Amino acid sequence: MYKSYSMELAGRTLTVDVGRVAKQANGAAFMHYGDTTVLSTATASDKPREGIDFFPLSVEYEEKMYAVGKIPGGFNKREGKASENAILTSRVIDRPMRPLFPKDYRNDVTLNNMVMSVDPQCSPELTAMLGSAIATAISDIPFDGPTSTTQVGLIDGEFVINPTAGQRLVSDMQLTVASTRDKVIMIEAGANEVPEAQMIEAIYKAHEVNQEVIKFIDTIVAECGKEKHSYESCAVPEELFAAIKQIVPPEEMEVAVFSDDKQTREGNIRAITDKLAEAFADNEEWLAVLDEAVYQYQKKTVRKMILKDHKRPDGRAITQIRPLAAEVDLIPRVHGSAMFTRGQTQICNVCTLAPLSEAQKLDGLDENETSKRYMHHYNFPSYSVGETKPSRGPGRREIGHGALAERALVPVLPSEEEFPYAIRTVSETFESNGSTSQASVCASSMSLMAAGVPIKSAVAGISCGLVTGETDDDYIVLTDIQGLEDFFGDMDFKVAGTHKGITAIQMDIKIHGLTRPIVEEAIARTREARLYILDEVMAKAIDKPRENVSEYAPKIIQIKIDPEKIGDVVGQRGKTINAIIEQTGVKIDIEDDGSVSICGTDQAMMDRAVELIKIIVTDFEAGQEFVGKVVSIKEFGAFLEFAPGKEGMVHISKIAKERINRVEDVLTLGDKVKVVCLGKDKMGRISFSMKDVKQK
Numbered sequence: 001m002y003k004s005y006s007m008e009l010a011g012r013t014l015t016v017d018v019g020r021v022a023k024q025a026n027g028a029a030f031m032h033y034g035d036t037t038v039l040s041t042a043t044a045s046d047k048p049r050e051g052i053d054f055f056p057l058s059v060e061y062e063e064k065m066y067a068v069g070k071i072p073g074g075f076n077k078r079e080g081k082a083s084e085n086a087i088l089t090s091r092v093i094d095r096p097m098r099p100l101f102p103k104d105y106r107n108d109v110t111l112n113n114m115v116m117s118v119d120p121q122c123s124p125e126l127t128a129m130l131g132s133a134i135a136t137a138i139s140d141i142p143f144d145g146p147t148s149t150t151q152v153g154l155i156d157g158e159f160v161i162n163p164t165a166g167q168r169l170v171s172d173m174q175l176t177v178a179s180t181r182d183k184v185i186m187i188e189a190g191a192n193e194v195p196e197a198q199m200i201e202a203i204y205k206a207h208e209v210n211q212e213v214i215k216f217i218d219t220i221v222a223e224c225g226k227e228k229h230s231y232e233s234c235a236v237p238e239e240l241f242a243a244i245k246q247i248v249p250p251e252e253m254e255v256a257v258f259s260d261d262k263q264t265r266e267g268n269i270r271a272i273t274d275k276l277a278e279a280f281a282d283n284e285e286w287l288a289v290l291d292e293a294v295y296q297y298q299k300k301t302v303r304k305m306i307l308k309d310h311k312r313p314d315g316r317a318i319t320q321i322r323p324l325a326a327e328v329d330l331i332p333r334v335h336g337s338a339m340f341t342r343g344q345t346q347i348c349n350v351c352t353l354a355p356l357s358e359a360q361k362l363d364g365l366d367e368n369e370t371s372k373r374y375m376h377h378y379n380f381p382s383y384s385v386g387e388t389k390p391s392r393g394p395g396r397r398e399i400g401h402g403a404l405a406e407r408a409l410v411p412v413l414p415s416e417e418e419f420p421y422a423i424r425t426v427s428e429t430f431e432s433n434g435s436t437s438q439a440s441v442c443a444s445s446m447s448l449m450a451a452g453v454p455i456k457s458a459v460a461g462i463s464c465g466l467v468t469g470e471t472d473d474d475y476i477v478l479t480d481i482q483g484l485e486d487f488f489g490d491m492d493f494k495v496a497g498t499h500k501g502i503t504a505i506q507m508d509i510k511i512h513g514l515t516r517p518i519v520e521e522a523i524a525r526t527r528e529a530r531l532y533i534l535d536e537v538m539a540k541a542i543d544k545p546r547e548n549v550s551e552y553a554p555k556i557i558q559i560k561i562d563p564e565k566i567g568d569v570v571g572q573r574g575k576t577i578n579a580i581i582e583q584t585g586v587k588i589d590i591e592d593d594g595s596v597s598i599c600g601t602d603q604a605m606m607d608r609a610v611e612l613i614k615i616i617v618t619d620f621e622a623g624q625e626f627v628g629k630v631v632s633i634k635e636f637g638a639f640l641e642f643a644p645g646k647e648g649m650v651h652i653s654k655i656a657k658e659r660i661n662r663v664e665d666v667l668t669l670g671d672k673v674k675v676v677c678l679g680k681d682k683m684g685r686i687s688f689s690m691k692d693v694k695q696k
Contacts, residue, residue, distance in 0.1 A: 010162040027139025031131040035119035040131025048106035061089040096178035096186035100144040104235040120165040140226040148213035149178040150206040177206035183513020190407040193501035260314030299488040321480040326541035328450040335553040336451025340443040344433035349443035351451040355599040358422040376406035384432040401437040408496035408504035412456040434482035435463035452549035461496030462529040465489040495526035563594040565617040579644030584609040615643040624677040648686030
């Protein structure tokens with residue numbers, strides 16, 4: 001039966017229709033926030049997927065171009081692969097919801113969100129986040145929800161809940177917070193160096209709003225929620241754990257995992273697994289789940305060592321950062337390069353500068369953002385973790401890590417007016433053992449400075465982990481987690497920023513939320529570590545942006561011309577501008593407001609291009625001197641081209657001081673001669689004189 005529910009959320013009406021559409025899905029919520037419309041569905045398979053040791057959750061965020069009245073570009077004229085924004089939105093929906101499904105659930109679950117209309121006042125991404133939570137909560141899929149998500153902006157020092165598209169453009173913060181009934185479960189933020197205390201205040205402002213939304217969702221679930229279905233548990237049998245401990249006592253497992261070298265540790269675990277496989281060779285049921293059982297045994301061992309004994313697998317203190325190293329200029333001829341190493345995590349970043357015309361064009365639902373001039377790309381080859389597999393291009397994880405580092409650095413970039421370049425940085429993962437995204441932030445910051453990009457401040461990033469016990473106050477926060485502590489711990493809390501404040505946050509957790517003391521301690525720890533990295537490591541490699549861009553980078557000169565003269569510079573069918581480009585070898589970009597960018601590597605040729613453009617747009621007056629090329633000879637005189645598409649005539653009487661009978665006696669085609677402008681003749685043509693040029 002169709003039911004509709006509404007609440008006021010940040011001054012706009014949120015309406016949820018249940019039972020109106022998509023009735024064959026396990027759960028469906030037809031979401032309306034203002035005029036933004038999103039269909040959110042949750043579906044699950046009847047049986048678990050065989051042969052896997054993880055929960056197969058898929059989250060999709062589909063941007064339909066009709067939602068903003070557009071026909072997709074390209075030849076196909078239909079939506080293709082997901083945009084970067086769609087992928088990032090899918091990840092933000094996934095992160096708070098995944099921990100709330102049963103850990104032993106192996107049925108395929110798909111959360112689909114289809115954006116059908118967009119109201120600039122109401123974020124479709126936020127609407128989809130709420131829609132997925134509601135669709136899953138009312139479905140029969142096992143789920144310990146609901147969750148709610150709120151966005152927070154910061155304008156003129158005031159928090160704005162669920163800001164509009166226009167408000168987001170001027171906001172100093174774009175914060176997204178997801179909550180359960182009593183805890184924060186996901187944080188994602190980009191900010192203009194916002195102080196830690198203000199960020200914490202914003203997080204809990206969002207948490208308050210989330211509690212109101214959860215009460216609203218509870219009302220819907222109470223009336224429309226289905227009974228949760230039973231499922232086939234894929235938990236490891238307890239008797240298998242008991243048998244494993246008889247063969248491999250806890251002390252032996254501790255020795256196996258207690259190493260600061262990833263390969264050594266993995267070798268130890270392989271040896272233990274082989275020994276157990278031999279012992280259980282006659283028990284096919286146990287062999288089928290042995291890898292998962294060993295994983296769980298490792299996890300319990302590591303968590304016990306950290307929580308009870310305060311021992312980390314690599315022997316570090318709880319607040320200790322792994323050995324750090326930083327250097328610049330390791331790659332020759334590129335525009336900027338840097339490498340940042342933290343333990344067994346190593347990132348090389350390369351910076352490339354180009355004209356603004358090389359900025360990335362965006363074809364999405366946000367009409368305020370049609371291009372971006374800073375692009376950060378992150379690559380994660382298999383050799384970085386000692387594995388072998390072919391590269392198939394960036395996956396969702398790589399796109400997410402690149403976007404996080406990009407978000408961290410955007411607040412310190414110079415404006416286009418200060419630095420008229422498109423900028424691309426690429427982070428190549430040489431080695432990975434924990435928090436490569438934050439190593440990318442550090443490497444990118446140094447690479448930008450090495451390339452001569454005048455960033456306002458260096459940016460560093462670090463990640464904190466968490467191990468929790470049975471109660472809310474039984475926990476340990478770990479500074480600079482390595483891969484093992486990420487896999488077996490409860491949190492990956494990444495924070496990037498400058499000395500002044502935070503520029504980016506991304507928090508992933510595997511438990512049902514964090515208390516405020518944990519959030520505050522994690523943010524304090526990351527600040528302490530970030531300042532150490534900035535001052536003691538990065539600043540010793542490069543402490544400020546270089547004064548000039550690399551000799552291999554393109555140079556850019558910007559001038560302004562009268563917008564009405566743009567046509568003169570371009571010429572008929574681009575003839576004039578193409579001639580300038582051909583003569584000088586530069587790249588020229590002209591904006592509608594008359595801004596002209598001349599880009600090249602040869603300063604003399606760039607100056608020549610500027611000179612030619614200025615000649616073309618100048619209103620000619622008597623007395624101006626030019627150098628012209630003879631392009632045509634007539635009986636009465638010669639025509640000279642003094643700039644692409646610009647010609648004037650020297651009458652035969654103005655060629656020489658003495659009388660001449662034929663133009664050819666003095667001039668031949670292709671000659672370059674100096675002339676002075678006499679103004680325009682009766683036919684409106686520019687008239688020149690050679691004989692009246694003042695001798696210097």
